[in-house]
C-alpha cells in the first residue's frame with residue numbers, strides 16, 4: 001500500500017514509532033522516552049501512514065526560533081521512495097506555524113544516507129561536534145532556514 005499524505009501522529013502511534021526506532025537507530029528512543037517527549041507541548045510528531053503502518057515519521061521540538069530535530073526515520077520497507085526528504089520538507093510549514101525560523105539537528109558522521117537526503121533538500125552543515133553521541137560517535141550539526 002502506498003503511503004498517504006502527511007498527517008500528525010497520535011499518541012496511539014508511539015509504540016510503532018518506538019519499534020521503528022529500535023529497528024533503525026543504534027541508540028533508539030524507548031516508548032517511555034517517547035511518552036515523555038509527547039507530554040511536552042513543544043513536541044510535534046508527523047508522519048506518513050500506509051494503511052495501519054507508519055511508513056516514515058519526523059519528531060521535533062520548538063524553542064523560540066529553533067525547531068530541534070528529535071529524530072526522523074523511514075521504515076526499511078518504505079525506503080528510497082523519497083519519504084525521508086519529503087517528511088522533513090512537508091513539516092516546514094508546521095514548524096513555521098509553531099514559531100520556528102530554522103531546523104537544527106545532529107547527524108552521525110557515518111549516516112551517509114541522511115546526509116545525502118539533507119543536502120538534496122537544502123540543509124547545510126554548520127560544523128562538527130566530537131563524541132556527541134552516547135557511543136562516542138562524532139556529530140555533524142545540520143541547519144535549515146525555514147522559508
Ligand SMILES: CC(C)(COP(=O)(O)OP(=O)(O)OC[C@H]1O[C@@H](n2cnc3c(N)ncnc32)[C@H](O)[C@@H]1OP(=O)(O)O)[C@@H](O)C(=O)NCCC(=O)NCCS
Pocket residue numbers: 024025056070071072073074075078079080081082083084085086107111112113114116117
Ligand atoms: C535516512 C533515511 C531517513 C532516508 O530515508 P528514505 O525514505 O529512504 O529517504 P529518501 O528516499 O528521501 O532518500 C533516499 C536517499 O538516501 C540515500 N540512501 C538510502 N539508503 C542508502 C544507503 N544504504 N547508503 C547510502 N545512501 C542511502 C540515497 O541518497 C537515497 O537517494 P537515491 O535513492 O536517490 O540514491 C532512512 O535511511 C532511515 O530511516 N535511516 C535510519 C534512521 C536515520 O538515520 N534517521 C536520520 C537521523 S535522525
